[in-house]
Amino acid sequence: MKPSIRLTIAAVVTVLLILTSIGVWAAPSFQGTVPSIPVTGGGDCSAGPIDMGTALFTPQSASCKITVELVEDPVGSYVPAPTGRAFTGSTFKVTADPKETIVQVCYAYPPEFVNKHAKIHRLNENATPAVWVEVAGAVIGKGTICVTSAVGVFSLIGDS
Amino acid sequence: MPAFPDFSYKRDMLPLFLVFFLGFCYSLTIAPSLTWTHFSADAGDLISAAATGGVAHPTGYPLYLIIARGFQLLPLGDIAFRTNLLSAVCTLITAFLLYKYLVHQLNDHSLAPLISFLAALAYGLAPFVWGQALVTEVYALHGLLMMLCVYTWSLEGPKIGEWVRGLVFGIAATNHLTAVIMFPLLALQAEGKIFASTSVFFRRSLGVACGLSLYLSLPIRASFDPPINWGNASTLGGFFWLVGGQLYRSYLFSLSWANIFQRLQSFAGLLLNQYTGFGALIGIYGLISSPSRRVLIPSIWMGIFFLLFAISYNSYDSLVYLLPVWLAFAVWLAYGLQDILSLFSNRYILQISICALLFVAALFRIPSLFSSVDVSKDFQARNFVGRTVQVIPRDSLVFVDGNEQIFSLWYAQYTLHQRLDMAIIAEGLLPYKWYQESIRHNYAYLNVPAVGTLQLSDLLAANPDRPICYIMHDQPIICVSDP
Numbered sequence: 001m002k003p004s005i006r007l008t009i010a011a012v013v014t015v016l017l018i019l020t021s022i023g024v025w026a027a028p029s030f031q032g033t034v035p036s037i038p039v040t041g042g043g044d045c046s047a048g049p050i051d052m053g054t055a056l057f058t059p060q061s062a063s064c065k066i067t068v069e070l071v072e073d074p075v076g077s078y079v080p081a082p083t084g085r086a087f088t089g090s091t092f093k094v095t096a097d098p099k100e101t102i103v104q105v106c107y108a109y110p111p112e113f114v115n116k117h118a119k120i121h122r123l124n125e126n127a128t129p130a131v132w133v134e135v136a137g138a139v140i141g142k143g144t145i146c147v148t149s150a151v152g153v154f155s156l157i158g159d160s
Numbered sequence: 161m162p163a164f165p166d167f168s169y170k171r172d173m174l175p176l177f178l179v180f181f182l183g184f185c186y187s188l189t190i191a192p193s194l195t196w197t198h199f200s201a202d203a204g205d206l207i208s209a210a211a212t213g214g215v216a217h218p219t220g221y222p223l224y225l226i227i228a229r230g231f232q233l234l235p236l237g238d239i240a241f242r243t244n245l246l247s248a249v250c251t252l253i254t255a256f257l258l259y260k261y262l263v264h265q266l267n268d269h270s271l272a273p274l275i276s277f278l279a280a281l282a283y284g285l286a287p288f289v290w291g292q293a294l295v296t297e298v299y300a301l302h303g304l305l306m307m308l309c310v311y312t313w314s315l316e317g318p319k320i321g322e323w324v325r326g327l328v329f330g331i332a333a334t335n336h337l338t339a340v341i342m343f344p345l346l347a348l349q350a351e352g353k354i355f356a357s358t359s360v361f362f363r364r365s366l367g368v369a370c371g372l373s374l375y376l377s378l379p380i381r382a383s384f385d386p387p388i389n390w391g392n393a394s395t396l397g398g399f400f401w402l403v404g405g406q407l408y409r410s411y412l413f414s415l416s417w418a419n420i421f422q423r424l425q426s427f428a429g430l431l432l433n434q435y436t437g438f439g440a441l442i443g444i445y446g447l448i449s450s451p452s453r454r455v456l457i458p459s460i461w462m463g464i465f466f467l468l469f470a471i472s473y474n475s476y477d478s479l480v481y482l483l484p485v486w487l488a489f490a491v492w493l494a495y496g497l498q499d500i501l502s503l504f505s506n507r508y509i510l511q512i513s514i515c516a517l518l519f520v521a522a523l524f525r526i527p528s529l530f531s532s533v534d535v536s537k538d539f540q541a542r543n544f545v546g547r548t549v550q551v552i553p554r555d556s557l558v559f560v561d562g563n564e565q566i567f568s569l570w571y572a573q574y575t576l577h578q579r580l581d582m583a584i585i586a587e588g589l590l591p592y593k594w595y596q597e598s599i600r601h602n603y604a605y606l607n608v609p610a611v612g613t614l615q616l617s618d619l620l621a622a623n624p625d626r627p628i629c630y631i632m633h634d635q636p637i638i639c640v641s642d643p
Contacts (some may be wrong), residue, residue, distance in 0.1 A: 001448070001450075003499065003503060006445055006448050006449060006499075007445060009444075009448060010441050010442075010444040010445035010448065010496075011441060013444050014437055014440050014441040014444060016428075017428040017431060017432060017437075017440060018428075018432065018437055020425050020428050021425060021426070021428035021429035021431075021432055022422065022425045022426055022428075022429055023426065023429050024422070024426055025423060025426045025430075025476075025478075025479050026415070026418075026419040026420075026422040026423050026426065027474075027475070027476035027477075027478075031408075031411055031474060031475045031476060032201065032475065032476065032477070032562075032563045033201070033202050033205065033217045033563045033567075034217075034562075034563050034566055034586055034588040034589060035407060035588045035589075036561075036588055039587075039616075041617065051617055051620060053559060053616055053630050054630050054632070054635075054638050088635070089635065090632065090635075108630070108638040108640055110636055110637070110638050110639070112636035113636070143640065
């Protein structure tokens with residue numbers, strides 16, 4: 001092959017590379033050395049509070065079944081935090097039978113969260129698009145922040 | 161017409177200059193301690209496993225652990241810095257070998273030393289290669305071993321025994337198992353018939369088996385119950401779980417076509433980032449300029465199959481597997497440059513001027529690369545460790561999530577012997593029996609219930625009097641003193 005033809009081919013390929021190149025290496029989910037395990041808890045409501053580590057879920061009724069699931073990627077799974085705010089704590093999806101079950105949600109609330117004015121939010125999935133809404137009536141004390149609400153998706157959202 | 165200059169005397173000077181020059185760049189930018197930058201989240205695991213005679217995450221990396229331990233004995237900086245130094249040295253040797261290899265392969269070209277020098281310099285200064293030279297990870301050694309594989313495969317028969325050729329390939333796989341990608345080359349010949357004869361293949365296979373036998377050091381290490389003992393390789397099941405990389409098998413070929421396409425586009429960006437648009441042009445030109453079979457076969461094999469692996473492996477950092485691709489590209493770069501310079505045959509001043517211009521261009525690129533690779537002032541990991549050991553209450557049960565955080569705390573506890581009172585629990589490893597055994601052994605004071613699938617809640621219930629702390633990816637440390 002003549003050098004001029006080779007050079008033309010190389011130039012075309014290089015231009016194609018330049019035109020098609022992007023900067024993001026696709027990684028649909030974080031898969032690192034230590035695997036992420038799905039974190040779920042729950043069972044019969046009469047069994048008492050469900051401890052998810054950084055949050056505690058206490059059903060307000062004894063006759064129900066409840067499931068709490070850690071949401072690894074709240075932005076991908078649902079919607080981003082409101083403008084100027086960020087997910088400060090973990091996000092949990094709480095489902096129950098019956099659906100009307102009321103649950104007390106308590107998050108650990110260290111000083112860093114206080115400084116960020118973090119509050120418990122519940123996802124309003126009826127809105128289009130869904131929107132995070134602060135749950136009113138938060139009780140703060142003894143290093144925790146607690147609210148009482150119908151089951152749903154909860155997250156601790158603070159200043160970004 | 162002036163006579164062509166004799167560059168033979170420079171053959172000794174150029175590789176020395178190459179090593180000193182790259183060494184200078186690396187010494188200014190190397191991480192002074194533990195770092196997470198440049199995909200080195202596993203550094204704490206590797207450093208600690210090497211320092212304690214332990215077994216690192218799958219596939220165990222026996223060769224790396226042995227060499228890293230040697231570096232850790234050097235009287236320089238802290239133990240993390242000494243392990244970082246291994247990566248720098250490996251990259252320098254790779255650049256040196258690449259130079260030697262190219263000089264050997266381009267020996268019919270009068271400017272072979274200069275061309276080889278420029279290609280090896282481009283490799284050593286490629287931002288990804290440079291970054292890997294500064295941190296604790298297995299990839300710099302992997303690059304060196306891939307270079308050795310290509311080099312030994314290409315050497316003429318009498319210069320190297322077939323058994324030794326196989327041994328190099330086998331040893332390469334004891335650092336990073338992806339080196340098995342290169343194994344099929346052992347069935348091929350660099351000259352003469354395409355396929356190796358049965359006896360040659362047998363001798364090479366014997367060499368591979370001998371090299372691979374280094375994996376047997378893992379059960380021995382595991383049998384001493386080190387604090388980091390992934391898989392507990394002292395059992396047969398544990399050994400195969402570890403070496404077979406069972407934990408990560410689901411990552412193989414599980415990427416969607418859309419993501420594969422996106423990664424191909426990203427690869428284009430990475431290639432341009434490593435060698436610039438002009439470098440890419442010369443490299444591609446070199447690839448189609450018909451290098452000899454002994455160069456074309458191993459470089460194309462390495463380039464294509466590591467690219468395919470990196471693109472199809474579903475982990476966030478699979479681009480680290482592209483390092484052998486950058487190595488192959490440096491070889492093509494040399495051939496491209498040789499071919500372009502051949503267009504100006506007998507005009508040696510012009511040829512040398514082009515080489516000098518390329519060298520100056522590489523020099524001018526360095527300042528812009530510095531900011532992207534420099535980790536000499538990166539204290540994020542060290543600050544995290546310092547803050548954590550300060551704020552965690554005494555005798556705490558610490559649940560940790562995230563590679564960086566888990567392995568940094570292993571480093572603090574098992575290597576630096578800090579805060580031995582706190583029990584560090586990696587949540588993601590709790591379901592594994594070997595890990596349950598490990599935490600029983602490492603934290604004898606902890607009550608670890610004997611249940612099938614150990615969960616965070618089981619540990620909480622079994623240790624009610626201990627303060628509980630949670631450390632998650634980007635969140636502040638959360639401690640509950642009154643569980």
